[in-house]
Amino acid sequence: MSKRYCQTLELKNDPELIKKYVEAHDREHHWSEIREGIRSVGIEEMEIYILGNRLFMIVETPDDFNWDEAMTRLATLPRQAEWEAYVTQFQGCDANATSDEKWQMMERMFHLYD
Numbered sequence: 001m002s003k004r005y006c007q008t009l010e011l012k013n014d015p016e017l018i019k020k021y022v023e024a025h026d027r028e029h030h031w032s033e034i035r036e037g038i039r040s041v042g043i044e045e046m047e048i049y050i051l052g053n054r055l056f057m058i059v060e061t062p063d064d065f066n067w068d069e070a071m072t073r074l075a076t077l078p079r080q081a082e083w084e085a086y087v088t089q090f091q092g093c094d095a096n097a098t099s100d101e102k103w104q105m106m107e108r109m110f111h112l113y114d
Contacts, residue, residue: 001063002044007103010092011053018053021090037077041070053092057103071100
């Protein structure tokens with residue numbers, strides 16, 4: 001078994017900023033320390049989808065994963081604070097918000113019932 005977390009965030013509605021945000025996440029430009037940190041706290045997979053300036057993120061973890069503990073630990077890892085400061089320029093939220101405050105957790109309202 002595993003857990004799935006779904007979150008959403010709005011980017012600033014500026015095509016050039018959105019382009020740069022997407023580029024910051026591509027294979028050529030991503031920060032390897034961020035990917036390594038995400039994995040080191042127990043996250044198995046993370047995907048981000050975009051439509052206009054709306055982001056949707058899916059995070060998959062082991063069943064015994066503790067979100068709050070993992071996010072607290074992630075915030076202390078190398079370059080994480082630098083990354084959060086960098087991506088703030090693209091995001092439509094308070095510049096001082098933590099990652100957990102920026103990305104709003106979504107509630108599942110439907111699934112294919114057995």
